[in-house]
Amino acid sequence: MSFRINPFKILRIVGIIGVITYAGVEYSNYKSRVVKETSEITKNIKIRRKDFYMTQDYKNNLTVPQQTVDQTNKDVAQVITSKDSDTKKVDLVNNGQKKDDSTEEQVKNNSEQANEEAKKQEEAKKNEETKKQEEARKKEQQELEAKREKQEAQRKAEAAATKAAAEKKAQQQAEAAKIAAAKKAQQEAAAKAKAEAAKKAAAAKKGPKKYLQVASLASESAAKATVRKLGGNFRYQKSSVNGRTVYVVMSAMTDNPSTLSAMERQVKSRIGTGYIVRTIGK
Numbered sequence: 001m002s003f004r005i006n007p008f009k010i011l012r013i014v015g016i017i018g019v020i021t022y023a024g025v026e027y028s029n030y031k032s033r034v035v036k037e038t039s040e041i042t043k044n045i046k047i048r049r050k051d052f053y054m055t056q057d058y059k060n061n062l063t064v065p066q067q068t069v070d071q072t073n074k075d076v077a078q079v080i081t082s083k084d085s086d087t088k089k090v091d092l093v094n095n096g097q098k099k100d101d102s103t104e105e106q107v108k109n110n111s112e113q114a115n116e117e118a119k120k121q122e123e124a125k126k127n128e129e130t131k132k133q134e135e136a137r138k139k140e141q142q143e144l145e146a147k148r149e150k151q152e153a154q155r156k157a158e159a160a161a162t163k164a165a166a167e168k169k170a171q172q173q174a175e176a177a178k179i180a181a182a183k184k185a186q187q188e189a190a191a192k193a194k195a196e197a198a199k200k201a202a203a204a205k206k207g208p209k210k211y212l213q214v215a216s217l218a219s220e221s222a223a224k225a226t227v228r229k230l231g232g233n234f235r236y237q238k239s240s241v242n243g244r245t246v247y248v249v250m251s252a253m254t255d256n257p258s259t260l261s262a263m264e265r266q267v268k269s270r271i272g273t274g275y276i277v278r279t280i281g282k
Contacts, residue, residue, distance in 0.1 A: 212251040212263055213276040216241070223247035229270050233263055 214234065217223045223236035226249045236249045251263045260277070267275050 208279050209253045209255045210260055210277055210279050211253045212260070212267060213278050214249040214251070214267055214271070215275075216246045216248050218244075218246060220247050223249055226271065230266060231270075233266070 212234075214230070215223075215226060216239075217226065217236075220236075220238075227234050227236055230249070230251075233252050234249060235252075236247045239246055239248050251267075254260055254263075264275070264277075
């Protein structure tokens with residue numbers, strides 16, 4: 001039994017080993033880089049302790065340096081000294097007694113003038129407001145009047161348009177009724193003329209009324225039997241011939257030739273005897 005080496009399998013194994021090795025190297029580099037960067041960040045961070053407010057650094061930040069305090073005191077003292085030189089001395093007692101009366105009178109006069117001026121301003125303000133209100137009222141009244149006039153004109157225009165439309169409609173209805181009446185009269189005249197013409201034509205076609213005399217029988221029972229055979233268009237009539245009583249079987253009277261022919265065919269088909277066509281009066 002011989003053993004064959006497959007080059008493709010060898011290449012695949014080599015490729016897998018290479019990939020695993022590359023992944024291991026990359027992971028190792030990443031881990032070392034993370035550790036290095038973390039240590040650098042930790043060195044730059046100053047972690048505050050829990051008792052930081054009890055330390056000297058915290059107290060130094062809250063305390064103003066003595067040099068700054070001394071400089072501030074010097075600046076304030078210098079400002080106060082310069083202001084004292086500009087201050088004037090006033091004898092409040094003597095000056096107050098001398099000028100008391102004149103000041104009180106002047107204050108009183110000023111107060112009265114101020115009151116009068118305030119009254120004048122108030123009155124002028126009221127007059128101005130009254131004037132504005134009057135102008136606003138007049139303007140509103142004018143606007144209402146103009147609006148009322150506009151509405152009235154619009155109402156009149158609408159009423160005139162409605163009236164004109166109604167008159168036009170009534171005129172159209174009257175004309176339509178007139179046309180309909182004329183048309184109806186024309187149709188009635190045409191129908192009447194047509195009926196008259198048909199009546200004249202029918203009268204021209206029709207002749208004198210005729211009937212069929214089928215038989216003259218001696219007994220009434222024989223006459224009834226013959227009538228039953230012939231149908232509803234036939235009847236019998238009692239008559240007297242040469243002193244003898246006879247029963248004449250006859251048809252209905254008609255002036256229509258087609259009806260008379262139909263009755264003739266009926267007689268021939270049902271009883272087969274002869275008949276006589278008679279005219280009324282003959």
